[in-house]
Amino acid sequence: MSKTFTAQNPATGQAVGAEIAEWDLVQTSAAIKAAESVKAKLASTNPTQRAALLNAIADAIEADKEKLADTAHLETALPMPRLTGEVMRTVIQIRAFANLVKTGGHLLPIIDLADPNFLPVARPDLRKSQQPLGVVAVFAASNFPLAFSVAGVDTASALAAGCPVIAKAHPSHPNTCQAVYEAVVKGLTSQGFPKELFAIVQGVSPEITHWLAKAPEITAIGFTGSGLVGKLLIKLAGERDIPIPVYAEMGSLNPVFFTPGALSEKADELAKAAVDSALLGSGQFCTKPGIMVVSNDAAGDKFIAQVQSYLSQQKVPPLLNKGIANRFKEAITSLSKSKGLKVITGIANDDGFGVTPNIFVVDWADVKNHDDLLEEHFGPTSVIIRAPFDQYLTIAKAMAGQLGAALHVQAGENVKELVNQLTQLAGRIIWNGFPTAVSVTAAQNHGGQWPASSTHTTSVGLDALYRFVRPVVYQNFPENQLPAELQNSNPYGIERIVNGQRSNTAI
Template identity: 40%
Template sequence: MTTAQRNATLTGQMIIAGDAVTGAGKVVHGVNPATNEQLQPAYAHGTAADVDRAAAAAAGAFGAYRATSSQDRATFLDAVADNLDAVRDDLVERAHAETGLPVARLTGEVGRTSGQLRLFSGVLREGSWNGARIDPAQPGRSPLPRADIRQRKVPLGPVAVFGASNFPLAFSVAGGDTASALAAGCPVVVKAHDAHPGTSELVGRAVTEAVAATGMPAGTFSLLFGSGQELGIALVTDPRIKAVGFTGSRSGGTALVRAAAARLEPIPVYAEMSSINPVYPLGGALRERAAELGTAFVGSLTMGSGQFCTNPGLVIAVDGPDLDAFVAAAAEALHASAATPMLTPNIARSFAGGVEEFAGEATVVARGAAAGGPNSCRPALFTVAADEFLDSETLQQEIFGASGLIVRCRDLAQVRTVTERLEGQLTATIHADPDDHDDAGALLALLELKAGRILFNGWPTGVEVGHAMVHGGPYPSTSDSRTTSVGSLAIERFLRPVAYQDVPPALLPTAVADGNPDRIWRRVDGELTRD
């Protein structure tokens, strides 16, 4: 089947436990933001009945799914990855039409998405995710004998995942939240983002085919279409849903957090929301390469129309001729930057509104080229004195898109004051030369309290998927700073520990059984061992 043929087979249907289901709600279409062309087919939103059916299927599948071995779940995740890679061209074509994101970027994003799934199949095979601990019995201990106590982690239950608009693959239907929840042994119900329904259907099919091919229970995965306020809230408040993964706006994430907290049984919500990702070019770095840094900053700022969670929207530096040179180079680069389409008409409108609001409180340094097509992002660069920044409620807010603000500080003490006033961030970036290291060290200690990832002499866009990555941070960058939504640690979001006391050997889970049949790392009497 060619890509065109496969895209022509899109049905506009949801997938509930393997069954194609036509929604009875509002009808939406994908829209090509570069042309405003309405894309076929139509997608009808689901209703409360569909949420009920998907949640019931997930709850029904949970027992069998969580009882599968790590090896079997790894095989399943690998099958999802293989299925995605097999339809890569279809995914890229449809996602390009639905999001306006460049083909090269989307091609890379397919690889990143299947790579994430394979990272978690590796996590499952390695086995430390079990958190196995054994404190052997001490029958002779005085004054009281010690019981045999063992600990492992078990999955929380069905998880609701909300697809993000800005990563139609890597943070969407089979993105990091879904991959880590499935790895943990949790069935997943996805609410697709209306901005890329066709891409979502293609990915949903790839997952569904892998469920069937590897013998997982059908209720392990469902894909629904619907609005956040209605279907989304219905999903988060369904008593069978036990955790939530979300990437999106601060208002959307906050609404889910509040709905989850108001349940009879509150549940964890992992919402990745708002971040302006401060950048700190220090004195030595500015002295050595102000112009180079200004140009590179704009490259990161405008990448993908600035629609990355880690987009560097804020530069904080000591004022002076070197910062002027940075600003001049940034202005020149921004002025030369092309207007590129944003993900949706709504996002483009919000961006334009945000830029207009900032213009009332900060000085416009440069704008990018005027828009050539609809929904395009005309990049913007502002500057403001730190005193005014500190007084403003507007200027610390995120403008989703390629808008940057340079805060001019009197001295390093004021850099620190501005930083102390920042809300929580996904990232913070320091540009430092060796003679900046004392200043950089002091700043690093402060930024550890403000951000989930701190990087030197680079740019925050581009989030490596690995074991050490943290894509998270203090509120409001996320609703739960104790974790990450990218990288292998993300599996811990969907697990909880259980202790087994004097459980007969025949009934012990293999992760904590005598003789270590799974050959995994375990903490025995406090010491890590693979024996």
């Protein structure tokens, strides 16, 4: 008898959906080996075919958008508008990769023709492009049951790179994962690809993490989640006979700095927007502003007063699962005991995995008494640090790596040094805005310094693809033995760099 588990509706705490069979090691290994055995079918596609496949997968997900949003709503209690939006984000980001792949740009073809006069010695004909790594393991995140889950950005970018994907379904939304899986398979088979190119592993056992990280056929790992699991994956990946890269996003505080000028201009407006950003998705965004730095002057006092008044009217949907809710409550209890801490609360949600929003206010001088204040706490909370403006740089220097950091600044204020410091910590710096909401676009970067990210890469935006390819150069190859993207005739008609010049013509 195989074990089973059942999803829970966070709004009620009750079981929802069918019983899900827990995968064992044999099934997991078989799925990985099956993916490995057909990887060439995906790797050998030309840009048009691969783009068509991605678009077919996007179409299949879009076709099921109502069902997916409904299923996710029951398992996550996230609001329906958020979930219907998230289905479309999932679809749009897969199509964005299709658009990139169609141009052949992801192959980064660089051709340096033979040059007998090259110095210091004659140069042979060298032609480089990017090749897919092989089977990739993706770990679904709890907080974006579609856009960062089994067919989220990691999967989309890996498939776009030409890599089969084995995704660990998230046990908080297993039926959503299953429904997305079925849509992806529909997309694969509609284009004549074997369904083994994609699989999801269902289960609650922590052993699954080990099975995936240790499988010899797995060539890279994409992960969004806790530092605990991220660091475990890095350890396991490093202990393999052949270590593999782990692209882990492991949480972030995303500090927001409010200058005295900005606060004097619009303390009320900023306070409301700050609370909204902190409570978005019940505070379960990796880009949540977990720290806000506010001047200890009258304008700052006004900001705090407005946070208090506004938060007192706020209630948020329940958290994603029981573990998250319990850890949130424990953290709030622990933080509340910090010396000199003021606690501001919102409206309690007593249903299911509901919690009460809490925002803390503390003087910078007291932060050192409670290390927890500079750590991420998943859920509807944030820490407001009061400090004189001339201490902001010191605060920024005391912080660990972050995904994002934001500043609210009045025109004419000098924040050059603060911005410079924030670029040392974070991968995205926001001016007069909040870190929540991340566009999926070429210029995007959703990665930051350790411990926010394990590498200097991004999981959001087109550059995410390059995590799953590696360069191979062909030296002095005859035309008919070269990959098509490197042949003189340029059969794909793609842009290449030839002897340092961009060209989309034949050589």
